[in-house]
Amino acid sequence: xxxxxxxxxxxxxxxxxxxxxxxxxxxxxxxxxxxxxxxxxxxxxxxxxxxxxxxxxxxxxxxxxxxxxxxxxxxxxxxxxxxxxxxxxxxxxxxxxxxxxxxxxxxxxxxxxxxxxxxxxxxxxxxxxxxxxxxxxxxxxxxxxxxxxxxxxxxxxxxxxxxxxxxxxxxxxxxxxxxxxxxxxxxxxxxxxxxxxxxxxxxxxxxxxxxxxxxxxxxxxxxxxxxxxxxxxxxxxxxxxxxx
Amino acid sequence: xxxxxxxxxxxxxxxxxxxxxxxxxxxxxxxxxxxxxxxxxxxxxxxxxxxxxxxxxxxxxxxxxxxxxxxxxxxxxxxxxxxxxxxxxxxxxxxxxxxxxxxxxxxxxxxxxxxxxxxxxxxxxxxxxxxxxxxxxxxxxxxxxxxxxxxxxxxxxxxxxxxxxxxxxxxxxxxxxxxxxxxxxxxxxxxxxxxxxxxxxxxxxxxxxxxxxxxxxxxxxxxxxxxxxxxxxxxxxxxxxxxx
Numbered sequence: 001x002x003x004x005x006x007x008x009x010x011x012x013x014x015x016x017x018x019x020x021x022x023x024x025x026x027x028x029x030x031x032x033x034x035x036x037x038x039x040x041x042x043x044x045x046x047x048x049x050x051x052x053x054x055x056x057x058x059x060x061x062x063x064x065x066x067x068x069x070x071x072x073x074x075x076x077x078x079x080x081x082x083x084x085x086x087x088x089x090x091x092x093x094x095x096x097x098x099x100x101x102x103x104x105x106x107x108x109x110x111x112x113x114x115x116x117x118x119x120x121x122x123x124x125x126x127x128x129x130x131x132x133x134x135x136x137x138x139x140x141x142x143x144x145x146x147x148x149x150x151x152x153x154x155x156x157x158x159x160x161x162x163x164x165x166x167x168x169x170x171x172x173x174x175x176x177x178x179x180x181x182x183x184x185x186x187x188x189x190x191x192x193x194x195x196x197x198x199x200x201x202x203x204x205x206x207x208x209x210x211x212x213x214x215x216x217x218x219x220x221x222x223x224x225x226x227x228x229x230x231x232x233x234x235x236x237x238x239x240x241x242x243x244x
Numbered sequence: 245x246x247x248x249x250x251x252x253x254x255x256x257x258x259x260x261x262x263x264x265x266x267x268x269x270x271x272x273x274x275x276x277x278x279x280x281x282x283x284x285x286x287x288x289x290x291x292x293x294x295x296x297x298x299x300x301x302x303x304x305x306x307x308x309x310x311x312x313x314x315x316x317x318x319x320x321x322x323x324x325x326x327x328x329x330x331x332x333x334x335x336x337x338x339x340x341x342x343x344x345x346x347x348x349x350x351x352x353x354x355x356x357x358x359x360x361x362x363x364x365x366x367x368x369x370x371x372x373x374x375x376x377x378x379x380x381x382x383x384x385x386x387x388x389x390x391x392x393x394x395x396x397x398x399x400x401x402x403x404x405x406x407x408x409x410x411x412x413x414x415x416x417x418x419x420x421x422x423x424x425x426x427x428x429x430x431x432x433x434x435x436x437x438x439x440x441x442x443x444x445x446x447x448x449x450x451x452x453x454x455x456x457x458x459x460x461x462x463x464x465x466x467x468x469x470x471x472x473x474x475x476x477x478x479x480x481x482x483x484x485x486x487x488x
Contacts (some may be wrong), residue, residue: 019261020363061331061363085326085365087305119264119305121329172420 003104007139011114016054021118022065023052023086023159025166026073028129029183033148034199036163037072037134039141041156042100048147049096049156050163051137052120065123072144073125074133079182083169084122084162091158092117100140124166126182171201178219181240189226189235190214247348251383255358260298265362266309267296267330267403269410270317272373273427277392278443280407281316281378283385285400286344292391293340293400294407295381296364309367316388317369318377323426327413328366328406335402336361344384368410370426415445422463425484433470433479434458 026037038048051072055064069078094115101108108115134144147153149167152160173179180196194210214220221241225234270281282292295316299308313322338359345352352359378388391397393411396404417423424440432440438454458464465485469478 017263017361017363020264055331055363057361058333060333061329064331082329085305085329087299087308089302089304117261117301119261119299172416176416 003139004106007101007104007106010139011112013113015056017057018113019116019118021052021054021120022061022068023050023120023122023162024065024068024072024080025050025122025124025163026069026132027124027126027166027170027183028132028146029196029199030129030146032195032199033150034167035129035146035148036152037132037144038147038153038155039072039137039144040153041096041140042103042142043096046154047096047156048153048159049140050159051144061121065121069125071137072135073127073131074135075127075131078125078127079179080123080125081169081173081177081179082121082123084165086120086122086158086162088158089117091120093157096156104139120162122162122166124170126170126179128183128185130185174200178217178240187223187237187239189237191235193238247383248350251345251348251350254383255356257357258301260300262357263360263362265296265298265364266305266312267294267364267366267406268309268312268316268324269294269366269368269407270313270376271368271370271410271414271427272376272390273440273443274373274390276439276443277394278411279373279390279392280396281376281388282391282397282399283316283381283388284397285340285384286347286386287340290398291340291400292397292403293384294403295388305365309365313369315381316379317371317375318379319371319375322369322371323423324367324369325413325417325421325423326365326367328409330364330366330402330406332402333361335364337401340400348383364406366406366410368414370414370423372427372429374429411444418444422461422484431467431481431483433481435479437482 028035028037037051039051041047041049051068053064053068055061065080066076066078069080070076097114098108136144149163152163155163170179174197180200183196184192190211193214194205194207197210198205219241220238223237223239226237227234272279272281281295283295285291285293295312297308297312299305309324310320310322313324314320341358342352378390380388393407396407399407414423418441424444427440428436434455437458438449438451441454442449463485464482467481467483470481471478
């Protein structure tokens with residue numbers, strides 16, 4: 001299937017609900033950095049955008065979000081949370097989409113539905129970094145990579161605001177829903193857990209307080225010591241007691 | 245303007261974005277109860293629904309929500325927060341709207357746009373109970389009153405779920421955004437403040453801990469004592485230092 005056919009299938013007139021889109025902030029934790037998965041758009045300028053998509057007429061919002069997330073990460077059953085609605089009048093990606101579609105040789109009409117105003121539903125997803133295989137949208141993307149939230153590239157439309165609001169909500173939810181554990185592998189040391197919290201909250205935490213708080217919640221199962229070669233200094237490994 | 249004209253104006257084909265609605269959970273605090281403002285629908289059965297509406301084609305989502313809230317409470321500048329998206333395939337109010345519109349003598353076509361599937365954006369609003377004058381939607385409502393969240397009446401579609409999700413989010417946000425102060429008048433005693441927190445969280449709080457926590461945040465300004473007739477036992481009045 002060539003790009004033009006792919007495009008025509010993607011935007012088939014009667015497939016999607018109009019004027020509503022989904023934007024996903026996909027968070028991963030790697031090298032003590034909180035990162036976001038961002039595709040770079042096929043444009044002459046350097047511009048990135050959140051992975052997003054539309055909601056099928058016969059698809060729930062949740063399933064649409066899961067489909068979009070799977071298409072970008074290869075993962076199913078991702079932890080996700082809706083965190084905001086972006087509905088300002090001036091949010092419009094007409095020029096962007098038009099430039100890209102012209103590039104791949106598609107002729108679009110002036111009143112094409114993807115040029116309309118869109119209300120975007122913001123979802124963040126928490127994934128295990130090492131399990132993700134970033135995937136491109138063939139039509140729109142030049143590449144797709146991880147970027148530290150401390151060094152975000154230039155973002156289209158209001159996507160920087162969407163990321164900031166997602167991050168703000170993640171910080172609030174960190175304690176309330178234990179959401180952060182979805183960023184770690186199945187087992188982890190107390191130090192790794194603390195580092196993840198500190199990175200997301202962007203502040204140091206006191207080691208003794210943090211450890212007491214985590215153990216008091218009675219959610220961690222202590223496993224064997226991590227093999228480091230120096231048995232007496234080896235830290236314990238933990239896993240979550242409850243099902244994620 | 246009679247009801248039929250009012251209806252025709254309300255659902256004029258080109259006024260609103262299709263398939264997206266807004267539902268508002270309007271919280272008030274009264275008599276040590278957390279209450280929700282709920283219209284009763286014009287039906288033979290006893291059924292209530294959240295106050296809601298649509299988004300104008302030339303209106304931001306935020307302004308649409310403010311317009312809906314003002315139309316129900318008479319208040320402007322209400323504190324509000326988006327808390328969820330309700331996008332299941334099976335949420336449909338076709339039968340409800342049809343029954344009501346038939347009652348007022350409107351003939352609707354089978355494929356009328358308000359009969360479509362709607363994705364609903366959930367917002368909660370925090371209002372000062374005593375300032376609200378509940379207002380009806382002439383077309384849909386028989387009455388409009390406050391109901392304690394402990395004794396909610398029968399609700400249409402998924403509106404009970406929407407209220408529960410709104411309440412859950414309010415509980416999480418209570419500390420993070422000091423949102424609860426919007427439920428109180430300009431001045432309040434420490435006891436009134438604690439009662440409001442206890443009612444929302446649905447659990448008792450220790451008086452000394454609560455008072456210390458509130459004072460440590462350095463957000464309260466202590467005013468004169470409340471006049472009770474017995475000067476020595478009169479509690480201090482407080483107000484928020486910061487602008488709401």
